[in-house]
Amino acid sequence: MTTQTIQTEAKAKAKAVARAKKLVPDLSVRLGSTPATKFRGNPDIFGRLVEDHDMHRALFSMIEETSGTSPERKKLFKELVRDIKAHASAEEQALWSTVMRNPKTTEDARHAVSEHKELDEMAADLAARDMASPAWLRRFKKMKDEYLHHIREEEQEQFLAAQKHLSSSDVTHMKRVFNARKLEEKASVKIEKKIKLK
Numbered sequence: 056m057t058t059q060t061i062q063t064e065a066k067a068k069a070k071a072v073a074r075a076k077k078l079v080p081d082l083s084v085r086l087g088s089t090p091a092t093k094f095r096g097n098p099d100i101f102g103r104l105v106e107d108h109d110m111h112r113a114l115f116s117m118i119e120e121t122s123g124t125s126p127e128r129k130k131l132f133k134e135l136v137r138d139i140k141a142h143a144s145a146e147e148q149a150l151w152s153t154v155m156r157n158p159k160t161t162e163d164a165r166h167a168v169s170e171h172k173e174l175d176e177m178a179a180d181l182a183a184r185d186m187a188s189p190a191w192l193r194r195f196k197k198m199k200d201e202y203l204h205h206i207r208e209e210e211q212e213q214f215l216a217a218q219k220h221l222s223s224s225d226v227t228h229m230k231r232v233f234n235a236r237k238l239e240e241k242a243s244v245k246i247e248k249k250i251k252l253k
């Protein structure tokens with residue numbers, strides 16, 4: 056890896072963390088090391104998606120530093136869920152719909168989209184439960200594990216498979232579509248509340 060690549064990646068990660076930190080500036084962010092990916096800092100849709108993933112990683116770690124029904128926990132959880140939902144919908148519209156259409160990558164897209172659905176249900180379950188109970192934090196950590204697994208797989212597997220069949224103009228165009236769709240989705244996103252029984 057060249058020095059320039061390392062700097063571009065570090066800058067991209069710092070930008071994502073700063074976006075999260077802006078919400079509650081005095082909370083520390085313990086991001087730790089993140090799984091290796093060749094996409095961080097790229098000017099295409101994949102780099103843009105990793106930027107959101109890093110911001111979500113930061114928000115998950117910040118929420119773990121909060122307690123009970125504190126205003127910080129409420130604010131960060133709401134923002135995390137709204138951002139993940141808008142990200143997932145825009146990702147499906149800008150990237151996975153096209154990737155799904157290619158028989159060689161249908162399964163990769165299907166995998167990512169089905170995990171979005173599971174994560175959506177986990178978020179609705181958390182939103183319906185008492186934030187002050189220790190069980191809430193236990194369930195929250197489960198959602199965190201599930202989400203970190205999802206984005207690691209995207210960054211290390213599904214994005215790679217998708218990229219093989221896309222041109223550089225495709226991935227530049229997709230970034231524009233993603234940005235426009237994410238804004239729209241975020242403006243209208245609703246946090247569902249629904250207990251998950253299993």
Ligand SMILES: [Fe+2]
Nearest residue numbers: 104146206209
């Ligand atoms: Fe994603």
Ligand SMILES: [Fe+2]
Nearest residue numbers: 143146167209
């Ligand atoms: Fe995703």
